[in-house]
Amino acid sequence: MIDQKEATSEKAVLIGIITQQQDEAKSEEYLDELDFLTQTAGGVPVKRFVQKLERPNPKTFLGTGKLDDVRDFIKTHDIGTAIFDDELSPAQLRNIEKILDCKILDRTNLILDIFAQRAQTSSAKTQVELAQHEYLLPRLTRLWTHLDKQKGGIGMRGPGETEIETDRRIIRDKIAVLKKRLKTIDKQMAVQRKNRGKMVRVALVGYTNVGKSTLMNVISKSDVFAENKLFATLDTTVRKVVIKNIPFLMTDTVGFIRKLPTQLVESFKSTLDEVREADLLLHVVDISHPNFEDHIASVNTILDDINCADKPTVMVFNKIDAYQHETIDEDDLVTEKGKEHYTLQDWKKTWMGNDKAESLFISAINKDNLDTFKETVYEEVKKIHIQRFPYNDFLYYEYKEEE
Structure with missing residues (x-):
């Protein structure tokens, strides 16, 4: 049964695969995210x-029989879009579009489209536009087929429908212009970072939708946009924060995600520079998500890619108010206790509670354990602050606080 919302919105079918590298549970999880x-x-x-x-089938991603099933469902239920969980090659896009006769998007295109919606500043818009053009360049042959039926909606924002009538030379020229513009933006942002002086810099990093912006609002007493959607924060926000007697800069960065398009990693260089130049990372994790350990691994992979894996890091496990676990009956002697049965106390006894990695358990929205969070951040910033500033300067801050 298709409800009223589906009747008025852009309807889509989601398509994924199960392979030796991606079992049924993992495939289901990826599709939940899609x-x-x-x-x-x-x-x-x-x-x-x-x-x-x-x-994946190199020509059609799915087998032809399954693709026929998708086509029949699309025709029967008047579906306008098919979204694939993996990035499709230009050839796969062309072949699939001929069979399904509808708009075809892949995970990369979908993420780029969300970024296009979320971009507010000229910097973010330029970064997204560059990523979209680089994605479009090898796929222009597909777009020529749309001259008779131009489409809008998801995946068609950003550079716009004029790409349908352009050729590769014009796209390459546009990419060159955008890269030149980004170089100017990078220089401007580098100057801004330099003008902030030697103040200690703390960056909030983590998977998308883990509560970084909410935490930023609580700690900095600011009004950073926060919403229960993926990539609610796209533009980097920097705020001055003072805990006890020490001032420092806190940066809220764009959330990471699995299978993050390489085009975005490259074009968002200036945004990621905020992470590169941070003195301390606060790795925020949504502990209420059933696959939060996979999210941690995905974020660590990206941090490693941008040479930030060895920075001092505090693990901040957020949303403890929403954490739930399965219970085992005391009389149940058969069920083996797994991670799905772990209480927060159980998790604290794992790697999260060892001496090598500082770990905090908080609820930013309910302000649970925020005093402990502030104290821990204060101590970590203090270590860096003492190394960076002469002892007299540190006493000056204490003196100003007492006044």
């Missing part, structure tokens, strides 16, 4: 299609 991405972009997921394959 579902959330689709809703964030303004679409309504209607149905999921999943197929077991050794590897």
Whole structure:
């Protein structure tokens, strides 16, 4: 049954695969995330299609039989968009579009579209536009087929529909112009960072939608946009924060995600520079998410890619108010206790509670354990502050606080 919202919104089917590297549970998890991405972009997921394959079909991603099933469902239910959980090659896009005869998006295109919606500043808009053009360049042959039926909606924002009538030379020229513009922006942002002086810099990093902006608002007493959607924060926000007697700069950065498009990593260099130049990272984690350990691994991979893995880091496990676990009956002697049965106390006894990694358990929205959070951040910033400033300067800050 398709409800009224689905009847008025852009309806989409979601498509994924199960392979040796991606089992059924992992595939389901990725599709859950793709579902959330689709809703964030303004679409309504209607149905999921999943197929077991050794590897994606190089011509059509799915097998032809499964693709025929998708086509029949799309025609029967008047679906306008098919969204694939992996990045499709230009050839796959062309072949799939001929068979399904609807708008085809992949995970990369969907993420780029959300970024296009969220970009507010000229810097963010330029970064997103560059990423979109670099994604479009090898796929222009597909877009020529749309001259008779130009489409809007998800995946068609940003550079706009004029790309349909352009050629590769014009796109390359546009990319060159955008890269030149970004170089200017990078220089301006570098000057801004330099003008902030030697003040200690703390960056909030983490998976998308883990509560970084909410935490930023609570700690800095500012009004950074926060919403329960993926990539609610796209533009980097920097605020001056004072805990006890020490001032420092706190930066709220764009959230990471699995399968983050390489085009975005490259074009958002100036944004990621805020992370690179930070003295301390606060790795925020949504502990209420059933796969938060995978999220941690994904963020650590990106931090390693941008040479930030060895920075001093505090793990901040947020949303403890929403954390739930399965319970085992005392009389149940069969069920083996797994991570899904862990209480917060159980998690604290794992790697989270060892001496090598500082870990905090908080609820930013309910302000639970924020005093402990502030004290820990204060101590970590203090260590860096004492190394950076002469002892007399540190006494000066204490003196100003007492006044």
